[in-house]
Amino acid sequence: xxxxxxxxxxxxxxxxxxxxxxxxxxxxxxxxxxxxxxxxxxxxxxxxxxxxxxxxxxxxxxxxxxxxxxxxxxxxxxxxxxxxxxxxxxxxxxxxxxxxxxxxxxxxxxxxxxxxxxxxxxxxxxxxxxxxxxxxxxxxxxxxxxxxxxxxxxxxxxxxxxxxxxxxxxxxxxxxxxxxxxxxxxxxxxxxxxxxxxxxxxxxxxxxxxxxxxxxxxxxxxxxxxxxxxxxxxxxxxxxxxxxxxxxxxxxxxxxxxxxxxxxxxxxxxxxxxxxxxxxxxxxxxxxx
Numbered sequence: 001x002x003x004x005x006x007x008x009x010x011x012x013x014x015x016x017x018x019x020x021x022x023x024x025x026x027x028x029x030x031x032x033x034x035x036x037x038x039x040x041x042x043x044x045x046x047x048x049x050x051x052x053x054x055x056x057x058x059x060x061x062x063x064x065x066x067x068x069x070x071x072x073x074x075x076x077x078x079x080x081x082x083x084x085x086x087x088x089x090x091x092x093x094x095x096x097x098x099x100x101x102x103x104x105x106x107x108x109x110x111x112x113x114x115x116x117x118x119x120x121x122x123x124x125x126x127x128x129x130x131x132x133x134x135x136x137x138x139x140x141x142x143x144x145x146x147x148x149x150x151x152x153x154x155x156x157x158x159x160x161x162x163x164x165x166x167x168x169x170x171x172x173x174x175x176x177x178x179x180x181x182x183x184x185x186x187x188x189x190x191x192x193x194x195x196x197x198x199x200x201x202x203x204x205x206x207x208x209x210x211x212x213x214x215x216x217x218x219x220x221x222x223x224x225x226x227x228x229x230x231x232x233x234x235x236x237x238x239x240x241x242x243x244x245x246x247x248x249x250x251x252x253x254x255x256x257x258x259x260x261x262x263x264x265x266x267x268x269x270x271x272x273x274x275x276x277x278x279x280x281x282x283x284x285x286x287x288x289x
Contacts, residue, residue, distance in 0.1 A: 022206035022267035022274055027219045029259040030226075031251055038169060040223050044248050046230050052247060056233045060196065060245045067195050068155050070113040075152030075193050083111065084144065084154040086119045086191075088129065088136075088183060092203070092277055093160040094120035099286035115153070117143050126161040126179040132186045141190070154191035158249055158289070159183060160200040166217045176224035181239055184228075188243045200249035201225045203281065204265045206274030213275050219253055250288035263288070 031050045033042035043049050052060070070081035087097040097118045104116055119140030129136050144151060161180060166172045180199060188194050201222035205214040225248055231237025232246045239246070256266035267274075269281030277285065 022270070024255045024257065025204060025215050025219060027216060027255075029251070029254055030222050032260050037223075040170065040173070044222070044226055044251060046233055053233060056247075059241060060247055063195050063241075063245050071153050071155075071193060073148070073150040073152060075150075081113065082115045082149055082153045083113055083156070084115045084117055084149060085156045085158070086117045086140065086144065086154050087158050087160075088140065088187065089120040089158075089160040090125050090162060091120075091122040092275075094118060094122060095277055095282050096160070096285035096289070097158070099282040100289040103286050115147075115149060117149075117154075119143050120160075125164045126176060126183065127163060129161065130179050130182040130186070132190065137186070137190065151191050152193055154187075155193050156196045156198075157187055157191075157194065157244075158198045158200065160202065160249070160252075162202050162213060162218065162221050164213055166211045166213070168211070169216075169220060170223075172217065173220060173223045173227065176221060177227045180224060180228050181237070184239060184244060184246070194244050197244045197246050198249035199225045199228060199246065200252055203252045203269075203277060203285065204254060206267055206270045222251065222253060250285075252285055252288060 027037070030042060030044055035042060041048060045052055047053070051057075068083060069077050070079060070083055072078040072081045087093055089097075097120055101116050101118060104110055121136045121139050124134075124136040128134050131137075141151065144154060159180065161176070161183070163172070163176060167175055184197055187197070201224070202218040205218040208215050209217065211217075228237075228239070229246045229248055232239055232241065252265075254263050254265040256264065258264040263284075265281070265284070269278055269284060270276065271278050
């Protein structure tokens with residue numbers, strides 16, 4: 001018989017559960033897609049582009065040069081102050097960012113005024129982050145203040161999010177966009193000197209799921225990220241650059257066959273559940289970051 005582990009009286013995954021069947025998705029990465037997907041246009045940015053429009057990119061570069069600077073705990077510019085780069089996300093984000101932090105600290109070119117903080121939290125999907133009083137935000141703040149730093153020094157954020165339970169397409173795209181919008185607004189209210197926010201969609205899952213975190217839901221998170229950034233670029237949304245300058249972070253979705261830029265995500269980059277990254281998967285995301 002199958003043995004069921006219990007924690008606090010709740011049944012968990014059977015100990016003899018089998019590894020989900022891992023297979024390539026029929027979908028094409030947005031960087032290589034040349035046709036509409038289920039009624040939505042292709043490309044990572046408006047105009048079917050895979051790179052930022054020149055004017056929006058110029059705004060981001062100008063902001064990074066003129067507004068991001070070391071600050072003391074009260075937020076005042078200081079040559080001995082700190083610039084905090086924070087991650088905001090779910091379990092996958094936390095694992096991947098940990099690998100990035102390790103690599104960054106080994107880089108001799110690293111700005112020594114930069115403090116990299118992993119604010120992501122296991123079990124905390126996008127919905128949980130839409131409450132400013134929630135545990136994820138409390139835990140992120142505790143990570144920031146450890147070592148004597150403050151929220152006033154957070155100036156750049158990387159967000160990678162998704163939902164544990166998803167809605168039917170395309171309502172899921174709009175719901176995730178709405179939640180990402182809320183997360184950025186909360187971040188600005190908590191971190192008054194926030195200037196730049198990079199948002200990434202998910203890596204590929206290895207198996208299909210019904211309204212869950214598998215495929216094609218992982219693939220479709222990219223359309224929510226694009227819609228969020230596109231609204232700012234086109235000036236059609238309420239999330240203006242006065243809140244934070246938005247850009248897509250590294251695009252991380254790929255099949256087991258390499259996309260045109262050589263990035264590949266195969267079954268060995270996932271652990272047994274076909275959702276969370278393995279060591280090789282974590283390192284691939286760290287390299288992209």
